[in-house]
Amino acid sequence: MFRVDLSQNRLSRLSQKRFSDLNLRERDHLQEWLANQPDALGEELLIIQKEFDGFDETRERLDLLALDKDGNLVVIENKLDDSGRDVTWQALKYTAYVSGLTKTQIVDIYQQYLDRYSGGGNAAVRICEFMEVEELEETVLNPGNDQRMIFIAANFRREVTATVLWLLGRGIRAQCFKVTPYSFDDELMVDIQQIIPTPEAADFMIGMSSKENEEKAIQNTQKKRHQLRLDFWEAALDQLRADGVTLYQNISPTKDHWLSAGSGTRSCPYQMIFSRDEARVEISLQRSETAENKWLFDQLYGQKEAIEAAFGAELDWRRMDDKKASRIVYAQPFEGFNREAWPDMIGWLAAHIQKLETAFSGPLSRLNPHVRSQDEIA
Known part of the structure; x- marks a missing residue:
């Protein structure tokens, strides 16, 4: 990646960095960046919880939970320099856990997020604004088996990309985003690119579930x-x-x-x-x-x-x-x-x-x- 110096009409190469070299942490930095700017992932998303641990009989935590414009729940798993081997298994578990959440539970989860991190607000009203509807009962939240997974890391191991491609081939919506930090003098920049599937790939259709x-x-x-x-x-x-x-x-x-x-x-x-x-x-x-x-x-x-x-x-x-x-x-x-x-x-x-x-x-x-x-x- 290059920086353009218009005054000199020259390019300056940015220095690619590792998160660990910059003393940046997954929860304190990358997660916060995405929670406050979710459209960095190429679409409008509404973050409804972070570090979510509201699963029955387990204290596992997913990084970020979001809604997309179709009312689908999106599980977002963040890693830094390396995706690790088990991230797909973690995300699959979390997605299974949230697949049964009802509309009322989703509103309650988001209300807790607003009260804790955003100084309050009415969760139902904000969901309606995001979904562009007049009343909450007009929305379908968490429909069928339409839950999604987003993986974010600087580098993805082969077993992770192979698993994501396998999931895509079976109609399960999963995406990999490569996030790369760069520096120029005292400036820090981050490049976020979707690598799987390519942005031009067609959407995958998924059937109805028990909430039919x-x-x-x-x-x-x-x-x-x-x-x-x-x-x-x-x-x-x-x-x-x-x-x-x-x-x-x-x-x-x-x-x-x-x-x-x-x-x-x-x-x-x-x-x-x-x-x-x-x-x-x-x-x-x-x-x-x-x-x-x-x-x-x-x-x-x-x-x-x-x-x-x-x-x-x-x-x-x-x-x-x-x-x-x-x-x-x-x-x-x-x-x-x-x-x-x-x-x-x-x-x-x-x-x-x-x-x-x-x-x-x-x-x-x-x-x-x-x-x-x-x-x-x-």
Whole structure:
């Protein structure tokens, strides 16, 4: 690996190191790096526990336990300079142990992690945010035999790679990541590369397990909710068009609990939200860079008094410092799953999405030159 010196137009070779030479430890260093930056493994993962030892009749500990975007549990085993001979056997045991975890147990495990390592928070809410659903009952966590294994080491022994390839050939999802430390002067860098399977390899399909009945029931609930939302948005859009509301005139109904329309500022849509307990209108600042979202939020918050006067009510300003996005929200309680409540709900949404557009169109247009300049830089 090389460092590019643009001022001299030259390459400088980085010095490859061993973790042991750098006095770096598996638990104190590599594990912490991955726990705080799990997307270093090439995908969005939610770390729900570390040093997990909640197995019946054994005190063994797995390094990291995570959820992927499909709700699958991911067992992550970290080694340093050498994978060792027994890492696959360890991971197989841990994966077998966690395969029977229920949704309630997973939420409890994550809650313990948040309370111990992250200063608290609501585990169910954070899982919903990660899974991009409105309510926990819409999710399937730890489905079937879809548990996964990730092995991390600087070097892998042949018996380990042979076993992982054998597992892959039988539909068990396992990955090997090679992690290599480099130094340049006082800087320390780490290269993390997936070596098995290659990133281009196709995903492996795995069958259903003993939790099939529970999963089918949840899937049926999902289908009903999706149809309910589709019906609601069809009715809402028909009414908005009848009322002459043009903001959503080119938008089609969806099965999602939200419906977005452009605000004139890229990745900052106006949104109407339909849920079981309430209706919401909001502007969502969801640009690719966290700093841009927080800058936009702060600029708008500086005009809070004028914006709320134009809107006609106090808004809920959610900067959400621990998240990439920020939101500005106005909500009203409704029985969303009661179709008889829909006319009032739709009328409320139509009135308040127009008020939201009126309140924010001017401030956003004045901020647009800065936003566009950032887009050009990107």
